[in-house]
Amino acid sequence: MRSVSMPSAAGSGLEPGFRGVICASFGVTGDTAGHDTGDRPRHDLRFVSANPEALADLRSVLGCSHVGVRLVLAGPPADIRAAAAAAAECGLLEEEMTLLCDEAGPRVVYCPHCRARTTVGAAGTEAECSGCATTLFIADHFSRRMGAYLGYSAHVEEAS
Amino acid sequence: MTTTALPISAHPAVEGGLQLEVTSVSVQTESIVSIILANPSGGTLPSYVPGSHLVVQYGDGVNAYSLTGSGNAPSEYAISVLRVEDGAGGSMAMHQLAVGDRVYVSRPRSAFAPVSTATHHLLVAAGIGITPVLSHARAAADRGTTSSLIYVYRPGAGAHVDEARELLGPALTECSNRTGFQEVLTEQLASQNLGTHLYVCGPGAFMDGVLGQARELGWPEARLHSEAFGAAELDEGEPFSVNLVRSGIKLEVPAGVSLLETLENAGKTIPNMCRKGICGECSLSVLRGAPQHRDLYLTDEEKAENTTMMCCVSRSEDPELELDL
CATH class of the missing domain: 2.40.30.10 (Translation factors)
Incomplete structure (x- = not known):
C-alpha cells in the first residue's frame, strides 16, 4: 500500500481490505501529518468539516477496510467526535481509534427538549439551542454515540 | 439407574x-x-x-x-x-x-457470551471445543446475525459436524490438519469486516495460537473471546520424567496422567484441592527445567520464572524436570 497524501474521494485510492492506518483531518486545525504510523500502510483523508458528505466518505473507507485497521482523527471536537461516532457505527472499537483533539475548536451540544444539535464555541457554559431557542446549560455529560454534550434548559430551577 | x-x-x-x-x-x-x-x-x-x-x-x-x-x-x-x-x-x-x-x-452460567453489537461472529473451534461455539452459531442464526465457523477435528472424530454443516452451509470450513487450518485462519483473520468479533474454543495451545495470530494481524483484545475448557478437557500432553532431588527418585509421567497423580501413585502426599489448576494448592518448586504451565493460578510473570508449577495440570516442556521434593 502506497501513501496517499492528496485529498481522496470516497474509497478511491484505497484497496479493498485495507488494514493500515486511516488518518483523517478536519478543518484547518486538524493535522494528522505529525502522527507516526510506523511501518504500517497509511491512508490520508482531509475534510473541511464532518458534514454528511465527509462522514459518508469516511464510512465508505471504513466499509472496505478489514479488522486490523486503525483510525486517527484530528480536528475540533465537533468534527472528530461526529467522525468517531460514525466509525463506531461502522463497527470500529474505541481502542482502534486515536483522537487528536483541538480543544479550542467548536463542540456540539444536544438539546433534549427538541432533540436538535447545536455547534457551539469551546468557551462558555451556556448556548442558545438552534432548534427551539432555549438557553441550554452545557453539562459535562457527553454522549459518544451522538458526539455531543447534554444541554438542558438553563435557570429552570431558579425561583422566579 | x-x-x-x-x-x-x-x-x-x-x-x-x-x-x-x-x-x-x-x-x-x-x-x-x-x-x-x-x-x-x-x-x-x-x-x-x-x-x-x-x-x-x-x-x-x-x-x-x-x-x-x-x-x-x-x-x-x-x-x-x-x-x-x-x-x-x-x-x-x-x-x-x-x-x-x-x-x-447448576443453573446455566455465562462466561463466553457473544458481543451484542457484533455484526458477524467468526467462530473457531478445535475438537470438543465445538460445543459452546455451536451454541453461538445457533443463537446467531436465531437472531439474524451472521456467523462463520472454522472447525478443526481429526477425521472421524468430529462431533456435531452434520449440524454445523446444516446450520452454517458455506460459512463452515472444516479442517483436519494444521497446515490447512493455518491457511484458512490467516485468510479469514485478514478479511473480516469491521463488525466482526472472534470466538475461540479448544485446547489451550490451540487457543493461544489463534489469539496470538489475531493479535499479530491487528485484532485488539476487545474483539477476542475465548473459552478455556478448564482442566477437565485438557489434552493428554507429552510424557516426561521428574527427578525428585530430595527423595533421590526419578518418576516417569505418561501422557494422559498428571504429575500429581504420578506423585500420589509413588506414595507422595501433595496438598491439593481443585485438581483443575485453579486453586494453587498443589504448587511445587521447580529446580531445573521449564514446566509447561497449564494452570489458571500463576500469573504470566510467575510462569515465566519457571520456579513454581501446579502439578495437577502442568507438565513439562523439557524431557525432564527437577523438583524440590
Whole structure:
C-alpha cells in the first residue's frame, strides 16, 4: 500500500481490505501529518468539516477496510467526535481509534427538549439551542454515540 | 439407574440448581456422547446466554459442560461430553448415564457470551471445543446475525459436524490438519469486516495460537473471546520424567496422567484441592527445567520464572524436570 497524501474521494485510492492506518483531518486545525504510523500502510483523508458528505466518505473507507485497521482523527471536537461516532457505527472499537483533539475548536451540544444539535464555541457554559431557542446549560455529560454534550434548559430551577 | 447418576445430596457447586432427567443419550463419535436433559415434570428450562455452561454433578464431584443449544426458552439442555479415560471421573460418569437417570445440575452460567453489537461472529473451534461455539452459531442464526465457523477435528472424530454443516452451509470450513487450518485462519483473520468479533474454543495451545495470530494481524483484545475448557478437557500432553532431588527418585509421567497423580501413585502426599489448576494448592518448586504451565493460578510473570508449577495440570516442556521434593 502506497501513501496517499492528496485529498481522496470516497474509497478511491484505497484497496479493498485495507488494514493500515486511516488518518483523517478536519478543518484547518486538524493535522494528522505529525502522527507516526510506523511501518504500517497509511491512508490520508482531509475534510473541511464532518458534514454528511465527509462522514459518508469516511464510512465508505471504513466499509472496505478489514479488522486490523486503525483510525486517527484530528480536528475540533465537533468534527472528530461526529467522525468517531460514525466509525463506531461502522463497527470500529474505541481502542482502534486515536483522537487528536483541538480543544479550542467548536463542540456540539444536544438539546433534549427538541432533540436538535447545536455547534457551539469551546468557551462558555451556556448556548442558545438552534432548534427551539432555549438557553441550554452545557453539562459535562457527553454522549459518544451522538458526539455531543447534554444541554438542558438553563435557570429552570431558579425561583422566579 | 446408577448410583453415580443420582447422588444423595447436591454438591455446593450445583446448589440452588435443578434436578433434571436424562431424556436422550446419543453417540456423536467413538469418544463423545450427547446427553439431553429435561425437567422431569415438563416445561421450559431457564433461558441462557449463548456459550454458557452447566455444572453437572457426578458422585461427589462436579464438572462443567458447555450447552450446545441457542439458549432461547429451551425445553431441554443438551451437552456433549468427551470421554477422558484418565480424568477425574466426570466424563466417564457422564458416559454411563442412561435415559431416565436424574442428575443435579447448576443453573446455566455465562462466561463466553457473544458481543451484542457484533455484526458477524467468526467462530473457531478445535475438537470438543465445538460445543459452546455451536451454541453461538445457533443463537446467531436465531437472531439474524451472521456467523462463520472454522472447525478443526481429526477425521472421524468430529462431533456435531452434520449440524454445523446444516446450520452454517458455506460459512463452515472444516479442517483436519494444521497446515490447512493455518491457511484458512490467516485468510479469514485478514478479511473480516469491521463488525466482526472472534470466538475461540479448544485446547489451550490451540487457543493461544489463534489469539496470538489475531493479535499479530491487528485484532485488539476487545474483539477476542475465548473459552478455556478448564482442566477437565485438557489434552493428554507429552510424557516426561521428574527427578525428585530430595527423595533421590526419578518418576516417569505418561501422557494422559498428571504429575500429581504420578506423585500420589509413588506414595507422595501433595496438598491439593481443585485438581483443575485453579486453586494453587498443589504448587511445587521447580529446580531445573521449564514446566509447561497449564494452570489458571500463576500469573504470566510467575510462569515465566519457571520456579513454581501446579502439578495437577502442568507438565513439562523439557524431557525432564527437577523438583524440590
